[in-house]
Amino acid sequence: MESISVFDMLSIGVGPSSSHTLGPWRAALRWIEELKGDNEFDQVLEISVDLYGSLSLTGKGHATDIAVMLGLSGFDPVTFPIENIEAEIDFIHAENKIKLNNQLAVDFNPKEHIIFNRKFLDFHPNGMTFRATLKNGKSIASSFYSIGGGFTVKEERENKKIKLEKFSQFPFPIQNGKELLAICKTEGKSISQIVLENEKSLRNEAEINNGLKEIWDVMLDSMYVGAHTEGVLPGGLNVTRRAFEMNKNLIGEHTYNGAEEWITAIRNTKVQFRQILKWVSCFALAVNEVNASLGRVVTAPTNGSAGVIPAVLLYYMVIENHDANFEDVRKFLLTAGEIGSIFKKGATISAAMGGCQAEIGVSSSMAAGALCELMGGTPEQCLMASEIAMEHHLGLTCDPIAGLVQIPCIERNAMGAIKAINACEMALDSDPSKAKVPLDKVIATMWETAKDMTSKYKETSEGGLAVQVNISDC
Numbered sequence: 001m002e003s004i005s006v007f008d009m010l011s012i013g014v015g016p017s018s019s020h021t022l023g024p025w026r027a028a029l030r031w032i033e034e035l036k037g038d039n040e041f042d043q044v045l046e047i048s049v050d051l052y053g054s055l056s057l058t059g060k061g062h063a064t065d066i067a068v069m070l071g072l073s074g075f076d077p078v079t080f081p082i083e084n085i086e087a088e089i090d091f092i093h094a095e096n097k098i099k100l101n102n103q104l105a106v107d108f109n110p111k112e113h114i115i116f117n118r119k120f121l122d123f124h125p126n127g128m129t130f131r132a133t134l135k136n137g138k139s140i141a142s143s144f145y146s147i148g149g150g151f152t153v154k155e156e157r158e159n160k161k162i163k164l165e166k167f168s169q170f171p172f173p174i175q176n177g178k179e180l181l182a183i184c185k186t187e188g189k190s191i192s193q194i195v196l197e198n199e200k201s202l203r204n205e206a207e208i209n210n211g212l213k214e215i216w217d218v219m220l221d222s223m224y225v226g227a228h229t230e231g232v233l234p235g236g237l238n239v240t241r242r243a244f245e246m247n248k249n250l251i252g253e254h255t256y257n258g259a260e261e262w263i264t265a266i267r268n269t270k271v272q273f274r275q276i277l278k279w280v281s282c283f284a285l286a287v288n289e290v291n292a293s294l295g296r297v298v299t300a301p302t303n304g305s306a307g308v309i310p311a312v313l314l315y316y317m318v319i320e321n322h323d324a325n326f327e328d329v330r331k332f333l334l335t336a337g338e339i340g341s342i343f344k345k346g347a348t349i350s351a352a353m354g355g356c357q358a359e360i361g362v363s364s365s366m367a368a369g370a371l372c373e374l375m376g377g378t379p380e381q382c383l384m385a386s387e388i389a390m391e392h393h394l395g396l397t398c399d400p401i402a403g404l405v406q407i408p409c410i411e412r413n414a415m416g417a418i419k420a421i422n423a424c425e426m427a428l429d430s431d432p433s434k435a436k437v438p439l440d441k442v443i444a445t446m447w448e449t450a451k452d453m454t455s456k457y458k459e460t461s462e463g464g465l466a467v468q469v470n471i472s473d474c
Contacts, residue, residue, distance in 0.1 A: 009299075346440065
């Protein structure tokens with residue numbers, strides 16, 4: 001049984017896409033490890049990268065080429081200063097050389113050595129092959145697949161073997177919602193308590209708390225930065241940042257000394273129903289405007305859906321419970337991570353495989369279930385909330401205009417957050433024993449829908465809004 005840590009489902013990275021930016025970045029780092037493990041790193045003379053399928057069709061808009069170069073340069077997507085990205089990429093273009101792993105200078109012309117192939121590889125739509133010519137004339141190649149949420153694999157059987165070995169010590173292995181509820185009932189614990197026990201088999205509680213706090217800090221920072229940055233997003237669509245004006249209209253033109261002071265100010269405002277909707281939208285838009293500009297966000301479970309979970313959690317903290325603290329943050333993130341892992345095991349979190357239902361739909365489902373636990377819901381009600389949220393995202397296509405994670409992606413995060421809150425409220429007012437559709441059934445339906453969906457609606461920019469709307473119209 002495959003077991004997935006919350007720190008895999010919620011990971012820190014750089015936008016705009018977990019599968020098209022963060023995944024290729026990590027794949028490049030893995031390839032460097034391979035070269036070193038095979039004692040071939042020092043022999044590299046020249047390198048090239050082939051991008052296939054969805055990675056090729058929307059690669060420019062998703063900054064896949066930039067991510068690959070940063071990964072080949074050996075930079076860590078969690079810690080690399082995002083303000084240095086432009087200078088590093090400019091240097092590579094100017095010199096036609098790349099410093100592999102920031103150690104070995106090799107010939108590399110991005111215009112020639114990053115090849116965009118429209119062909120789809122059989123294993124997954126997001127395929128890439130790294131090639132190297134060694135000093136002895138030998139040519140080597142290694143292929144990777146970016147399967148969503150920043151996860152990268154070489155081939156499925158090997159990946160599952162690694163996962164099983166890594167997490168075989170989970171005291172409560174969980175494959176689906178039915179198993180999760182059975183464990184919660186037997187142990188008399190909430191979802192977050194069960195997940196915490198699993199995480200404690202991998203690391204001590206202090207490490208768990210520090211890791212979750214780091215995740216929340218990045219989420220909070222992306223909301224704060226997005227809400228206090230004006231201007232136009234990069235990429236050519238000339239999309240105006242909206243979170244800045246929304247924040248200003250809601251709270252006035254004030255200067256705050258960081259996110260905590262900003263949160264306190266929001267809590268002190270008299271918030272009516274319309275303002276609640278606007279604040280939640282502002283939080284979600286802010287994150288995804290940061291994401292769209294190659295900022296640092298948390299994949300939740302993907303970069304394209306990174307705004308839903310932080311928006312719903314901050315909603316709880318500034319609207320529902322002014323006394324909320326880190327314990328609430330921990331419960332929320334642990335619950336959300338487990339629900340996301342169930343979707344990943346039963347379906348997909350890759351838009352290239354399942355459309356936007358696999359991103360916004362899953363993130364909304366994660367947020368709904370997590371909020372339900374904080375609001376006092378039973379494990380059954382939490383999964384009911386998750387089911388309701390996904391039920392109303394089924395069939396959602398991924399059709400980014402110009403391949404950019406902007407239209408309609410940014411707005412969809414706001415809609416996903418609002419749906420999550422609504423789903424939670426409906427579940428809290430319902431008797432789960434009378435529910436007609438369990439979470440596992442909706443996950444199975446999502447996967448069947450994904451398989452039936454044509455490729456033009458799966459992050460290829462070959463259907464939907466991507467072809468109906470001209471770039472010049474934007």
